[in-house]
Amino acid sequence: MSSDVMNKTKTQDYFINMGPQHPSTHGVLRLVLSLDGEVIKSVEPHLGYIHRSIEKMCEKDTYKMIVHLTDRMDYLSCHMNNEAVCLTVEKALELEVSDRVKVIRTLFSELNRLSSHQLWWGVMGMDLGAITSFLYGFRDREMITDIFEETCGARLTMNYNVPGGVMFDIHPNFQKRVKEFIIYFKKKLPEYDDLLSNNVIFKARTEGVGILSKEDAISYGVTGPSGRASGFSCDIRKQHPYSAYDRVDFKEILYSEGDCFARYKARIDEMWESMFIIEQLIDNIPEGSARETTRAVIKLPKGEFYQKVETARGEFGVYIISDGKKSPYRLKFRSPGFSTLNALNTMAKGSKIADLVAIMSTIDLVIPDIDR
Amino acid sequence: MKFDIYDFSVLTKSIHESLNSMMGETAVMISEMVIVGIIFLTLFAVLGLILVYVERKICAFFQQRLGPMRVGFWGTAQTLADLIKLLLKEPLITKNADKFLFNLAPFVLIIASFMAMAAIPFAKGLHAFDIDIGVFYITAISSIGVVGVLLAGWASNNKYSLIGAMRSGAQIISYELSVGLSLLTIIVLTGSLQFSEIIESQREGWWIFRGHIPAIIAFIIFLIASTAETNRGPFDLAEAESELTAGYHTEYSGMKFAFFFLAEFINMFIVAAIGATVFLGGWMPLHFGSLESFNAIMDFIPPLFWFFGKTAFIIFLMMWFKWTFPRLRIDQLLTLEWKYLLPINLVNILVMSFFVLMGWYF
Numbered sequence: 001m002s003s004d005v006m007n008k009t010k011t012q013d014y015f016i017n018m019g020p021q022h023p024s025t026h027g028v029l030r031l032v033l034s035l036d037g038e039v040i041k042s043v044e045p046h047l048g049y050i051h052r053s054i055e056k057m058c059e060k061d062t063y064k065m066i067v068h069l070t071d072r073m074d075y076l077s078c079h080m081n082n083e084a085v086c087l088t089v090e091k092a093l094e095l096e097v098s099d100r101v102k103v104i105r106t107l108f109s110e111l112n113r114l115s116s117h118q119l120w121w122g123v124m125g126m127d128l129g130a131i132t133s134f135l136y137g138f139r140d141r142e143m144i145t146d147i148f149e150e151t152c153g154a155r156l157t158m159n160y161n162v163p164g165g166v167m168f169d170i171h172p173n174f175q176k177r178v179k180e181f182i183i184y185f186k187k188k189l190p191e192y193d194d195l196l197s198n199n200v201i202f203k204a205r206t207e208g209v210g211i212l213s214k215e216d217a218i219s220y221g222v223t224g225p226s227g228r229a230s231g232f233s234c235d236i237r238k239q240h241p242y243s244a245y246d247r248v249d250f251k252e253i254l255y256s257e258g259d260c261f262a263r264y265k266a267r268i269d270e271m272w273e274s275m276f277i278i279e280q281l282i283d284n285i286p287e288g289s290a291r292e293t294t295r296a297v298i299k300l301p302k303g304e305f306y307q308k309v310e311t312a313r314g315e316f317g318v319y320i321i322s323d324g325k326k327s328p329y330r331l332k333f334r335s336p337g338f339s340t341l342n343a344l345n346t347m348a349k350g351s352k353i354a355d356l357v358a359i360m361s362t363i364d365l366v367i368p369d370i371d372r
Numbered sequence: 373m374k375f376d377i378y379d380f381s382v383l384t385k386s387i388h389e390s391l392n393s394m395m396g397e398t399a400v401m402i403s404e405m406v407i408v409g410i411i412f413l414t415l416f417a418v419l420g421l422i423l424v425y426v427e428r429k430i431c432a433f434f435q436q437r438l439g440p441m442r443v444g445f446w447g448t449a450q451t452l453a454d455l456i457k458l459l460l461k462e463p464l465i466t467k468n469a470d471k472f473l474f475n476l477a478p479f480v481l482i483i484a485s486f487m488a489m490a491a492i493p494f495a496k497g498l499h500a501f502d503i504d505i506g507v508f509y510i511t512a513i514s515s516i517g518v519v520g521v522l523l524a525g526w527a528s529n530n531k532y533s534l535i536g537a538m539r540s541g542a543q544i545i546s547y548e549l550s551v552g553l554s555l556l557t558i559i560v561l562t563g564s565l566q567f568s569e570i571i572e573s574q575r576e577g578w579w580i581f582r583g584h585i586p587a588i589i590a591f592i593i594f595l596i597a598s599t600a601e602t603n604r605g606p607f608d609l610a611e612a613e614s615e616l617t618a619g620y621h622t623e624y625s626g627m628k629f630a631f632f633f634l635a636e637f638i639n640m641f642i643v644a645a646i647g648a649t650v651f652l653g654g655w656m657p658l659h660f661g662s663l664e665s666f667n668a669i670m671d672f673i674p675p676l677f678w679f680f681g682k683t684a685f686i687i688f689l690m691m692w693f694k695w696t697f698p699r700l701r702i703d704q705l706l707t708l709e710w711k712y713l714l715p716i717n718l719v720n721i722l723v724m725s726f727f728v729l730m731g732w733y734f
Binding site: 014015023024038125130132204205354 | 431615
């Protein structure tokens, strides 16, 4: 074909709507892909399919009620979300919780992180076509959910934290079962490596795919394991310790590659660190009250309060502006998924559709966390 | 009617003679065709049902669960129930689809696998179409199936379907080469393309043992390439449910979807049967050159059992792949074929030819 004809021919980008109903967006996220054959030219996320205006609802609720809403955002790290609100309220009230509460909160956070990463690992395998890993991930996660159920009565949205402590003291079986789980999971985690990490196809699918540079990670605010895989040291547990993190010894997992495999390894290593933290604390739960008494309706003093925690996905912040009434004047959540999603276009540009699925898996999005 | 479990030609001959005594030559031919057709249709359906059940159970055991358990003993009637559900479902056609091609596509696919099945030797004398270019016939017929896939992808007027169909086209055409060449490696040994002769040549021992290293390499390449050719995991890029929802059959429902589904399983059976015939001796029992008593015991096991046993073994291997490995990416898939399998295959044929020239096989 002559170049003249080529110049006159009008071409159009090939668009594909990935989602809102799609098996690997893990929720109602809609991505508009513009394609050149199989190669992605751009990714544009469209939000709003699961918007529940949680922040606006919070402006009508009392501080004890707000805690329950945070479960519904990042449901896989619900305990950490609850904790963030409770810590903010306690900070504003200048309420000091007992050591027992701090240790229990830390233990639950780490168990929650483990269960979240287990589910992520299963789903990651499924996205890449190895469906078996999904069942293995859920098998191990089941043990943690059982432990949660025994203490809190709930398996997913636990609502265990309240401002001033935890809802009730731990179940008598808690320590025994957690120890059993740690022994069990230490045997199972190497199995994860056997099935996926050391697999040739898996490595080919993830290594060098979806690279996010450290500069991009910082400028987009990509935190959590995804950010640390790019070499961005952003572990809140290390840098601004809360609860009992200042008294435990653990490593901040840092990788420099910034590709899918680094993000994958960062999470696998984090599971080891979480187990290490739990081991240090499980035998040293101090005595004390599990809940400080607060007023039935908490009123915060006038002012602005901010507290951030490290959830399984990164930095989760709660920003409260109080005008002294029983509910906040304005409340803003800084959710890790939202910032991470922004970086998706940078990571996915120029790669293939199959790579996009791998990238989406490794940045571990939870859609209700993005779309509050 | 005489019946011999070790040699079905006795049975088929007696049927042929009794039909001959009843009617004229043309009528005999037509009635024999009808009988064979009905037998194959039944086999087709039964194999589909069994393979779907087996796949679900094997996958369940790999994943530490039980699989279907409710319908019938250990869920054995589950696939039958699914079939009834699919039969009763409404066949939807999307508004802007090309209706004629859309309806045609599943039939192209299923006819291709139906025709390929005719050339498979099930047991001694139980062989519908013993053509003297059997291997060539099967490789030719099985590549017609891709036309059905491409038609389905194009006619659905769905972008996911189109990408799936294009992937499938590139994949099947590439891997066809490896399947053909790995079979050729054994043809060098047998000197015949006819399935009955290939089996007969393995009376002393199966080619995978007698052809040693090149035959084993050819068998491994055949396994990889045939898994890819049947669009099964880890090469199921054409459907890739986590990327393309369901690829080329996204828009199909009811019985038309069932045809695609069935064709996948039947194709798996066909490639496994060919692999079993060419590499593992088909219905020929396990023989070792001089061990007379051992050979006699092996001969006692009926050929049908040998054939289905070997085929089931290869099918199990293919299911094992599917439920263990992650899926490849399209460029990696083509790299694997064109940069690794094909050159290895070509060298392997040369090595095998050299072995045959020197008489270095058993």
